[in-house]
Structure formats: structure tokens, C-alpha cells
Amino acid sequence: MRNSRRDFIKSAGAATLLLSSAPAVFSGVFTSKYKEKLGVALVGLGYYSTDLLAPALQLTQYCELKGIVTGSPWKIPVWQKKYGIADKNVYNYETMHQIANNPDIDVIYIVLPTGLHSKYSIIAANAGKHVWCEKPMARTAAECEAIIAACNENKVRLSIGYRMQHEPNTRTIIEFAKQNAYGHISRVKAEAGYYDGRSDHWKQKKAMGGGAMYDMGVYPLNAARYATQMEPIAVIARHETNRPEIYYEVDETTYFTLEFPHGVVADCATSLGKGMNELRVDSSKGWYELIPFQAYSGIQGRTSDGKRLNESIANQQARQMDNDALAIMNKTNVIVPGEEGLRDLRIVEAVYKSASLGQRVTL
Template identity: 40%
Template sequence: MSYSRRDFLSHLSLGLGSVVALPGLTMLDNTKRLSSAAGLAELPESEKLGVALVGLGRYATGQIAPALQETTLCRLAGIVTGTPRKEEEWGRKYDLPESNIYNYETYDQIADNDDIDIIYVVLPNSMHAEYSIRAAEAGKHVICEKPMATSARDCQRMIDASQKAGRKLSIGYRLHFEPHNKEMMRLGRSEVLGNAEQMSGTHSFPLNDPGAWRLDKELAGGGPLMDVGIYVIQAGLYTMGQLPTSVMAWDETQNPENFPEVEGTIRWELNFPKDAVLYGESSYEDRGNNFRLEATNGWAELSPAYSYSGIRGDTSEEPMDFPQVNQQALQMDDFARCILEDDRTIVPGEMGKRDMIIMEAIYESAETGREVSLDFDKEEGYIRPLAE
């Protein structure tokens, strides 16, 4: 009996479901379970879900493409680039057929390529919406890098396009698959150290290149908040497992002449129910990479908290002792598993939209000097992915 590629993948998903979705596991157990399940069920290279990268900048080159060499359920199958030199270099390095190499003029032709199942959008922020929507319209599942878009309105357009096409949409929130951050989720949500009283975090790095696209508001949508401050917001929300109620923010740019279009430094206070607060800061004028939870009976801290590797954690009870993992590989394998099992990703478009709503409120507060209330439609799925 002859099996098609789709028949094979459909058959495989039945086996994966019985391995991955086991009840009663801790969050760290689930990370280990995902890794071992992916290893046990590893597909032949030709049968893995094909991923095409759109945008071959530093992150795609240094992180995502290498991570795809370690995945067990998906593989690098194609690229989209506007640079002919990269077409040759990537095609040779990753043994990509010419038929799977596209530029921005031929992008929509990817709809006719059955070798590509997932499109991973790794472009400047303002291009996320357009290329994610076109990917969905081409019949492909989508992973979009953070921030999801530059407005909540565009986020909703992306969600609508994926739903209309019957395709899945995931945001590149890699830290949901990282053991130390998953432990912080467990400590906060399960109140292991008592009730959360306050959280604090910063993610900053000096940006000294005046020609960087991140300083162009039209391309970036904002400054360090959109770029790396979003990690601090994410940490606060997945530690609390609750939606914030309001925010107060301040633009504290130290050298405005270096940042004519976007903020150089921004600070905010994100308020949660039961008087818990997240004190956050992000900057292109300083360095910082940490997150801390203060609770009634103890504390927990990650430093560094958001790096691709080398994350370390400690608590008032005992140090965190978890392995370093390839966050991007786990993230992409989990999305492939969701496609195979028709499961819901834990980092869906609704989560990306939620974070965009919060960042828009932070900018509004910093501009007006007033506290801004946050009102979420709880039926839209902002909470459910956080609680899984």
C-alpha cells in the first residue's frame, strides 16, 4: 500500500499524541517529555515538516537556521531573501533546491510548493503583518517573530487571515520552552513562595549604530520596548498567570539626540490584581538582563533571564539546576507537533496581540503622563494559553 507524505504525517500524529500529552507532569517534566518524545518519534529528514525562513538577518542566520539542524519534526526547506548572494550561500550551505529559494517578488509562488509547510517570518517588525498574512493566504502555517506586529489592529488582521485559511499561527516566544523560565512560571502561578507582591525586570543593550533599522520608527514601530522590553512584559505575565489591569510609564531617554524617532530608555509599572506590580525597564542606552519575583515567603531570580543560552536562576529556597536547551529548536518542534496533532500552540497569535495592546498602553502612558487602564476580552484566549 502506498502512503502519501500527508498520510505518513497524519499516521505519525496519532503516536505522538499518546507520548506528549501525559497528565500530571510538572512544567519541567513537560519540557523533558517534549524533547524525548521528539527524539523517539524523529522523522526521516525527507518527511519532516518543511520550514521556509523569510528574512535572513542576524537572528535567522545565527539562531534559527542552526536550530533547525537540531529539530526532530521539522527542517529548513526554503528561504526568502532579497539578496542574490544569500541565495547562493544558503542554497549551498543547507543543500536547498533552487525551486525552494524565493525572493520578495516571487514570494507568493510558495503557495504551489508542497515541500514547505511552515513559513517563519523574521523580518523587521513593520513587515510581520504583511508577510504573515500572505503566508496564510498561500496555505502555510506561520511562525512570526516577536513583536507580532506594530499595532494590535495588525495583530488581529493576522489572526483573522490564519483562521480564514484554516492554518495555525504562532509567535516566536522561545522562553516558554526554556526550563528556568518555565520554573519561574511554576513558582509564581502555584504560589510556591507565597503570594506575588512585586516583580522587576530589565532587558537592555547599548545600540550605537545610527543606521540600524531598529531606530527607524516606520520599520520598528518603537524602540527597546518593542525589541527587547517585550521579554520583561512576557516574564511578568507568565509568572503571574493573570492579565494586568493598568500601566503607568515614563520615557527616560538619556540622550534624545541619538534617538530622534524612538525612545532610548523607557520604564513602566504594570499593575495586576491583588496589588501585585511589575517594575520594568528597557533601554538602548544601558545593559540589563534579569527578572526577579518577590513573594510573601521568598524570592526567585533569573540573571541572565532572556538570553539564547546561559540562563541562570536562584531562589530563596535553593538554586535552580536545569539544563541549557536549544530554545528555538524546542519552540519549532512544538509547533510542528501542534500541526501534526491539530493541537493549539501555547504561544498563539492572541498572545502576541495581548502583548501589543499592553505596549500600546505603555507608549500612551509615557506620552500623556497618565495611568492607562487595560481592558481585555477574556474570551479571546489571552488567559488560556498561559494556564496550560
């Protein structure tokens, strides 16, 4: 009973291995006869759930924290005291399927290491609950397809936690591309990384879905796609490792170039060994950029014609979860469906293939 979440996840992990055309962005409008608020259960009580999602759920209008799933019994009384979670809404990984019988919980949010996303997303879908899954969606495209199939079979909604697509300055970048606001896009630069000083963490384990490309690489990858509103046709990539004693199973830094139709190129980079945080788009009639383009707050940028991109919101995660809750309530398209996560994972697999072979890979 005193096993740590890390120990559980290691053992479980070893055994288990389009943007919407017209998304409904948060407007504070609720038109459904559904519950006034959807009950959310967080699966995995690590840093992201503890420090970001649980506090954000206190700020949401259309959803609320109602349940938890954890492999660390010592965390249960702490969470119950802080958030008033009822005993009947507390589960572990072996009993999680019983949420099917709990009307308090409408949505199950998977906040586990990437290598466990598929297994527990499918359990959530089979329980008949809507599924929110953190990014990256899974370790492989096949796992993504399995999640989508389970959600379709159980007639539940699926959304992937790409919070940046809910962020207002990022939405402006997306609209620039849709409206061809600065002419023909020629080149994109997208980079996301930080220095991770830990030496024994699941992000350094291949079976758990560790590595820079999985952890941070989906930020520039997804950004290149939403900033161009196109799908890449080829990729060339390479890895770089400065700490081989730590990063011997997974990539510490990855550089990859995406080739899009019409000669558009995106130069991308990601790292767990160095800081980088920039999105820039060069077009025939000017340029625009966000620096930082991915952060929990403070997203800002500028354009070649003097516009400032600095609209702020109180909390990105709260905006994301309210948007997804409203989509469920109003039966509208989610901003980031499972198919979006699947597209990214197909490219991630091609990035690794290209780096391994040392050659260009077509998509």
C-alpha cells in the same frame, strides 16, 4: 537586482504600515501521521535567521530548513551551498505567495523587522502555510488581529517566537506561579536591555517598529505576565533618551510599571542604551529570580529556599521550533499562540500612550 535587503525593507515598510491552559512542552513524542519533519522557509535572512535560526534548524527533530525568502540575491548561492536548498524553494518578496504551490514547505517563519510582520504573515497564511512569527508580533494590536484572522480563515496554525516560554528554567518560574509555590506574589522586577552602538539601523526607525519597547520591552512585559499568570489592569510609563541624535523617532529607554489585580505590581525597564537582564518575583513565602532571564544560553537563577534554577538545553531556538512543529503534527495547543502576542501589543500601545500623556493608563 543588487538592491540590499535594507533598501527593500525600508521601501516596503514605508508603504505598509494566555498562555495556553495546557501547552504541550517538548517531550520527544510524535504521534501524528503527518510528515516526519515539517519543511520550514525563513523569510528574511538577517542576523537572527543567519546566526541563530538556520543553525538551530540543523539540530531539530521535527522540522528542517527547506526554503528561503530574501530581497538580497547575493545571499542565495551562499545559503544554497551551506544548506542544500533547491532552486525551486528560493523566493523573493514579490514571489513569496507562490509558496502556496510548494509541498516541500509546511511552515513560513517571518523573521523581518517588526513593521513588516503583519504584511508577510498574512501572505504566508494566504499561501495556506502555518505561520511562525517573530516577536513582537506586529506594530499594533490591529495588525495582530489581522494576522490572527488570516490564519483562522486559512485554517493554519500561528505561533509567536517567544523562545523564553520554551526555556526550562522559565517554565519552572511559570509553574511556581500556577501552583502558588511561594505564596501570594506581591512584586515583580523585570528588566531587559543592551547597549546598541549602531546609528543607522531599522531599530531606530518608527515605521519599521523600532525602539526599545518593541525590540526588548516585550521581554519584561511578557515575563511579568507569565511570572504572575495574571493580566495587568493599568500601566504608567516614561521614556528616557541619552542619545537624541540617534533616538529621535523612537524610545532609547523605557520604564513602565504594570498594575495587576490583588495589588501585585511589576516594575519593568527596557533599553537600547544600557545593559539589564533580570527577573525577580517577591512573594509572601519567599522569592525567586533568574539572572539572566533572557539570553540565548545560560539562563539560571535561585530561590529563597536554596533551589538552583540552572537546567540547560542544547539550543533554545531548536526547542522552540520542535515544540511548535509537534503542536502542528499532533494538533495540540501551541505554547505561544497569536492571542498571546496580541495581548502584549495592546499593553505596548498603552505604555506608549502613558509615556506620551505622562499619566496612568487603564487597560
